[in-house]
Amino acid sequence: EPEVxxxxxHQVTQMGQEVILRCxxxxxxxxxxxxxxxxxxxxxxxxxxxxxxxxxxxEIFDDQFSVERPDGSNFxxxxxxxxxxxxxxxxxxxxxxxxxxxxxxxxxxxLTVL
Amino acid sequence: xxxxxxxxxxxxxxEGENATMNCSYKTSINNLQWYRQNxxxxxxxxxxxxxxxREKHSGRLRVTLDTSKKSSSLLITASRAADTxxxxxxxxxxxxxxxxxxxxxxxxxx
Numbered sequence: 001e002p003e004v005x006x007x008x009x010h011q012v013t014q015m016g017q018e019v020i021l022r023c024x025x026x027x028x029x030x031x032x033x034x035x036x037x038x039x040x041x042x043x044x045x046x047x048x049x050x051x052x053x054x055x056x057x058x059e060i061f062d063d064q065f066s067v068e069r070p071d072g073s074n075f076x077x078x079x080x081x082x083x084x085x086x087x088x089x090x091x092x093x094x095x096x097x098x099x100x101x102x103x104x105x106x107x108x109x110x111l112t113v114l
Numbered sequence: 115x116x117x118x119x120x121x122x123x124x125x126x127x128x129e130g131e132n133a134t135m136n137c138s139y140k141t142s143i144n145n146l147q148w149y150r151q152n153x154x155x156x157x158x159x160x161x162x163x164x165x166x167x168r169e170k171h172s173g174r175l176r177v178t179l180d181t182s183k184k185s186s187s188l189l190i191t192a193s194r195a196a197d198t199x200x201x202x203x204x205x206x207x208x209x210x211x212x213x214x215x216x217x218x219x220x221x222x223x224x
Contacts, residue, residue, distance in 0.1 A: 033211065042217070043157065043202065048210040055210045091157060093212075102147060103204075103212055107156035 004094050004106035012112045016081050021109045023075040023092030031095035033103060034067065034077045036060070036088040043091070049075065082113045120203055120218040128223050133190040135218040137203030138183075144208035146179055146186050150199045151217070157202070160188075193222045 007022045023032065034046040048055040049067055057065075066078045079086055092106040121136045137146070148160040163170045163179045163186065170177045176189040190197055200219045204212040 031210070035212075035214075043204075043212075043214040045211040045213065050210070058211075089154075102159055102162050103206075104159055105149070105157040110154075 004092055004104055006090075006092050006106040006109050008109060009107065010110045010112070012114065013082055015084055015113055019079050019082055019111060021077045021079075021090050021092075021111070023077075023094075023106055024073065031055075031103075032069070032075045033093040033095070035091045035093060035105075037091065037108075038085075038088045046077070046090075079111075082111075084113050087111055087113045120201070120215040122218060123216070124219045124221070126221045126223065127193055129193060129195060131193055133193050133197070133220050133222075135188050135201055135220070137186045137188070137215055139186075139203075139205045139213075140184065141207060143181075143205045145206045146177075147204045147206065147212065148175075148177060148186075148188050149202045149204060149214075151202065152199045160201075190220070193220075195222050195224050198222045 005024055011019055013019050030050055032049040035043050036046055037043045045058050047057040047061045047067055052069055064080045069075050089108040089110050091108045093103040095101050095103045119138050125133055127133050143165055145162050145164045147162045149157040150160055151157050161170055161172050161175055161177050163177050165181055168179055174191045179186045186203055198221050200217040202214050202217045204214045206212055
């Protein structure tokens with residue numbers, strides 16, 4: 001299966017700064033997801049994205065978060081004003097034509113908010 | 115919540131032994147997926163079992179699913195040191211997201 005890649009692998013930022021996490025390259029897949037994993041905790045669903053629209057979002061995905069696919073390939077997660085508690089691993093995942101298909105995860109971006 | 119919950123939380127075995135971990139969930143699912151995560155790394159998909167399936171095999175992995183009990187098990191046979199990792203079950207209720215459990219940490223001693 002084609003791999004999901006994410007950039008950067010590690011991002012360090014100051015509290016209050018904006019960060020953009022990228023999932024590249026993506027092609028021929030309809031469903032995309034962002035998840036996060038705070039150190040030592042469960043993987044948590046953030047948002048699903050289908051046909052260039054948000055399908056579902058969790059309570060974590062508040063107004064500070066946004067997703068887009070600006071150029072038809074990159075899939076980005078933006079955090080407008082980071083908080084200390086946003087420090088986590090952020091995973092992008094892709095899925096095939098059916099929502100019943102396997103979700104393949106990228107290697108993750110480790111976000112550290114200071 | 116229909117999150118999967120794994121049992122045990124941690125498992126330590128000798129190389130060559132089998133490792134079994136269980137996952138329970140709360141609501142109806144479309145499928146259940148097992149993932150492996152090495153420390154600080156990404157999630158590697160292991161196997162997907164659909165709600166109408168009872169057992170699947172992939173190499174040294176065997177997954178069972180009992181929808182009447184809302185539970186699944188993952189068996190790793192003839193374990194190797196490289197199997198040392200955390201293992202997660204994730205349930206898909208066909209609602210565009212996976213719900214993960216807390217994971218089982220497996221340590222395989224040489």
